[in-house]
Amino acid sequence: MFPSILLTGLWHSTSPERYDGIVETGAILPEPDLPETERWGSKMGKEHYPLVRALGGVSLFDFNDFEPEKYSKKFISSSWTHFVPGRSSWPQTIWIKIDRSSIIENLITGNELLKIWNDSMYGHNLMPIIECAHIGKLPTKKFQEIFCYDSKSDKFIGQVGDRPRFHGVKGK
Numbered sequence: 001m002f003p004s005i006l007l008t009g010l011w012h013s014t015s016p017e018r019y020d021g022i023v024e025t026g027a028i029l030p031e032p033d034l035p036e037t038e039r040w041g042s043k044m045g046k047e048h049y050p051l052v053r054a055l056g057g058v059s060l061f062d063f064n065d066f067e068p069e070k071y072s073k074k075f076i077s078s079s080w081t082h083f084v085p086g087r088s089s090w091p092q093t094i095w096i097k098i099d100r101s102s103i104i105e106n107l108i109t110g111n112e113l114l115k116i117w118n119d120s121m122y123g124h125n126l127m128p129i130i131e132c133a134h135i136g137k138l139p140t141k142k143f144q145e146i147f148c149y150d151s152k153s154d155k156f157i158g159q160v161g162d163r164p165r166f167h168g169v170k171g172k
Contacts (some may be wrong), residue, residue, distance in 0.1 A: 002068045003085045003137065005147060005156055010098040010107075011061045013083055016148075019094040027137040028058045028096075050125040051117055055108070057133035060098060062110055066130060078127045084150040085156075092157075097145040098138065108133040 009098070012028055022028050030053065052059040061083070086093030100107070108116070110129040117126045150157045 002063075002066070003149075006061070006063050006084065006095065007066060007167070008064060009062075009144070010100045010103075011063070012096045012098060013087070014094050014096070015087070015090045016092050016094055019096075022096075022118075027139045028134075029137055030056050030058055030099050030135075044085050051113060052126075052131065052133040055116075055133055055135065057108065057135045058138045060132040060134055061127075061130055063130060065169065067107065071130070075128050078130075079125075080130060082128050085154075088111065088151070091151055093149045093151070095147045095149060095156075096143050096146075098134070099142050099144045102142050102144070103134055103138065104136045106138075108135065 014022065014028075018032070021032060025032075050059065061080075071080070082088065083093075110132050113126060113131060113133055116129050117128075148157050149155070
């Protein structure tokens with residue numbers, strides 16, 4: 001069952017360790033200091049990076065009006081289940097809710113991204129409609145809420161708070 005907590009809002013997901021880096025830098029960076037081996041969809045090289053990365057953006061999820069079964073039938077190759085409710089390779093996943101109204105000038109919606117992809121960027125990965133892009137750095141002051149999903153217990157272990165600080169229990 002899809003987590004109801006994610007059905008409203010605009011979200012970015014990350015690991016607790018990466019979240020610590022976000023807090024330290026004061027923003028989610030389009031090109032954080034991470035090895036390519038730890039990045040999603042980078043194995044085939046720069047010309048096949050995920051679309052949002054190729055555009056210089058931060059990948060976000062927009063699950064408003066999301067119907068998982070219907071979506072999965074329509075977009076068979078979408079990898080959304082790899083990220084929701086948490087990334088299988090992480091003991092915990094941090095979900096950061098973004099204040100949509102405060103980033104609207106830098107936001108490319110899922111429909112707009114799909115048009116860009118269809119028009120000229122087929123070689124790049126995209127989760128149609130539900131993936132959005134924030135172009136440039138996304139400052140922590142644009143965060144609304146922060147939650148932690150624990151893979152071991154298969155549940156959200158609580159709201160972390162409305163400040164950009166992680167206070168949850170880290171996995172081993």
